[in-house]
Amino acid sequence: MISQPFSTKDRILSAAEDLFAKSGFAGASLRQVTATANVNLAAVNYHFGSKENLINELFKRRLDDLTAQRVKALEQVQRNGAVTLETILDAFVSPALTLAQDRGGGQSFVRLLARAFAEQDQKLRRFVSDNYGHVLKEFAKAFLQLLPHLAKEDLYWRLDFISGALTYTMSDFGMIKKPTAISEEQHRKNAAAQFVRFAAAGLRAP
Amino acid sequence: MISQPFSTKDRILSAAEDLFAKSGFAGASLRQVTATANVNLAAVNYHFGSKENLINELFKRRLDDLTAQRVKALEQVQRNGAVTLETILDAFVSPALTLAQDRGGGQSFVRLLARAFAEQDQKLRRFVSDNYGHVLKEFAKAFLQLLPHLAKEDLYWRLDFISGALTYTMSDFGMIKKPTAISEEQHRKNAAAQFVRFAAAGLRAP
């Protein structure tokens, strides 16, 4: 069970991430996945049991990491005392946009996320809500403390809008025409700044 | 070529809309579509030529209508003189949310839109941009007139965020827990009002 840098399992996961992002879960076959990963067709069932379970492990791998980074960023904001709508939003958004720019599969993964939303797969939603819902609640609590006059119902609507805008922005991130003069890092920071400014104003709406 | 109320063609389109929304373009087969529509399997190729072309006609049918309603609403706002960020946003958003609530297939269609976005299908994007892009430009122009100090680049970022939030909201619309006491019409108006308030504040961000 020792995990090697380019194990069969890893190669399958990476190939699956790319192909499912490109063609969808139903649109990409395990035959395509194993051919791209340069492994035998039977290896998928040996290592993951089924196509469905392979997909679940795909989400688990990335969401564990993304969630941990968001929590870390939020805690850091709260420890440093500079708690504003902007800094909290940045703690939520920046890890996601960094992932959206990562060529090592993260870029594919955020497109997978957009697909998962469109799927409205109840099992997947349950999985996400069970495993990562508490983090969203942490952020909601932080926002509410800064917006004491906002009704909870209004906040939830607005957080939904923000989630939608972020999902859309992340998944399109590779396509927004980046001025060739600036670095990817610069572009990512610009996107985060634009997003935070927009979302903070939206949260402050009367 | 006389279009009858429940022609084979119409039944195929409606069944396809529902099934593709539920299972995706690759996930739902023409066999499922024709079985649901109560028509023969061969009828799809007779009337549409191929699965891909059936999908295109699906989008054409709804987007022609949605775009026309948006243009009409925008013109009405501009004729009546009450031109504000809120009224323009409402002209853009309300026809979409009405569609999202329509049980006669519109509800399925907006989920198809979310899927199409996740697909990042270049051919479909080109089709949408070629046929409906001029309407988005009309709205952008109207916004810019009310936000003379906003850089164009900033506006485009914000319109992207708004599109994402709207796509997400529409496609999730059937799932937001509606208090049983209020009517669907009421719920739709509430969603539109929440959205317009949020988006207008976001557009006005410093």
Add this chain to the structure above:
DNA sequence: GTCTATAAGCCGATAGAC
């Protein structure tokens, strides 16, 4: 326009050798 029958091929999953 609608039907049956079928072509030609891809699918996920597994049995069993190595």
Add this chain to the structure above:
DNA sequence: GTCTATCGGCTTATAGAC
């Protein structure tokens, strides 16, 4: 852990009768 070979079932698309 990796391989080949294969099972049973599904897919889109079409040819040709009615």
